[in-house]
Amino acid sequence: MPKKFTFTKAFWLLWRLKLTLVAGLLLLAIAVGAVLAPYLAPFDPLATDITARLKPPSWMEGGRPDYVLGTDQVGRDILSRIIFGARVSLLVGALAVLLAAAIGIPLGLAAGYSGRVTDTVISTLVNIMLTFPFVLLALAVIAVLGPSLTNMIIVLGITNWPLYTRVVRADVLRLKELEFVMAARALGMGHARLILRQIFPNLVSAVVVISSVLVARMIILESFLSFLGLGVQPPTPSWGGMLGEGKDYMLLRWWLATFPGLAIFVTTLLINLLGDGLRDWLDPSMKV
Numbered sequence: 001m002p003k004k005f006t007f008t009k010a011f012w013l014l015w016r017l018k019l020t021l022v023a024g025l026l027l028l029a030i031a032v033g034a035v036l037a038p039y040l041a042p043f044d045p046l047a048t049d050i051t052a053r054l055k056p057p058s059w060m061e062g063g064r065p066d067y068v069l070g071t072d073q074v075g076r077d078i079l080s081r082i083i084f085g086a087r088v089s090l091l092v093g094a095l096a097v098l099l100a101a102a103i104g105i106p107l108g109l110a111a112g113y114s115g116r117v118t119d120t121v122i123s124t125l126v127n128i129m130l131t132f133p134f135v136l137l138a139l140a141v142i143a144v145l146g147p148s149l150t151n152m153i154i155v156l157g158i159t160n161w162p163l164y165t166r167v168v169r170a171d172v173l174r175l176k177e178l179e180f181v182m183a184a185r186a187l188g189m190g191h192a193r194l195i196l197r198q199i200f201p202n203l204v205s206a207v208v209v210i211s212s213v214l215v216a217r218m219i220i221l222e223s224f225l226s227f228l229g230l231g232v233q234p235p236t237p238s239w240g241g242m243l244g245e246g247k248d249y250m251l252l253r254w255w256l257a258t259f260p261g262l263a264i265f266v267t268t269l270l271i272n273l274l275g276d277g278l279r280d281w282l283d284p285s286m287k288v
Contacts, residue, residue, distance in 0.1 A: 020277020212275020
């Protein structure tokens with residue numbers, strides 16, 4: 001039975017979609033800024049100037065107009081490093097989520113659609129992955145392969161695919177018993193076509209929500225690994241690495257860690273807002 005239309009529901013849906021549009025535009029601006037970083041950054045993010053080390057932001061006493069957000073412990077411009085650091089965070093978030101989806105979605109479809117044996121094997125593998133500590137696995141993989149951007153993407157991808165598998169499996173188990181799927185099966189539609197044409201389109205909303213949550217999570221985890229020195233290695237700028245470098249100066253030079261932290265917070269918040277709006281837009285029950 002369709003939900004009753006109310007003006008309150010319409011108002012809140014339009015408000016969410018407006019927030020989604022704003023979040024999407026701001027995220028697009030961040031992405032464009034990351035792509036055009038060499039042209040937008042006022043300084044080379046790797047260039048050091050010991051004579052300008054630990055300069056405060058330009059609006060504070062002792063700050064310089066050319067260093068808007070101040071400098072770090074070796075005189076590198078923080079604003080330039082944040083702009084270039086967006087490249088690492090967005091790239092890691094997008095590629096790690098694509099890897100996790102490429103592994104998790106097919107396994108979820110197989111577990112939900114196939115028989116009990118396949119479901120049991122995949123579900124057991126998911127439970128093993130979910131109980132394995134992320135930090136321990138990250139340390140083990142990076143210790144063997146070495147810290148690098150590629151290895152970090154691999155670690156994040158292979159540790160986060162179970163979320164896709166579990167959600168997709170549950171939805172497939174529900175969808176395959178509905179009338180339209182049973183009718184398609186009765187008409188002789190093959191298994192592959194049934195999954196791709198009838199079942200998977202109804203999973204798009206769930207996949208979009210999971211992806212938005214995971215992109216934000218990947219950015220935070222990348223920052224966490226870089227903070228520990230297991231991610232992108234210096235002097236390549238990354239938000240997590242800047243947090244790690246600034247922690248020793250937190251009390252006296254607050255801007256070293258505050259601005260990278262704000263960049264992580266704002267970006268993940270925008271991604272979550274965009275994901276919520278896309279969920280409402282793609283979910284037929286939420287449309288007015």
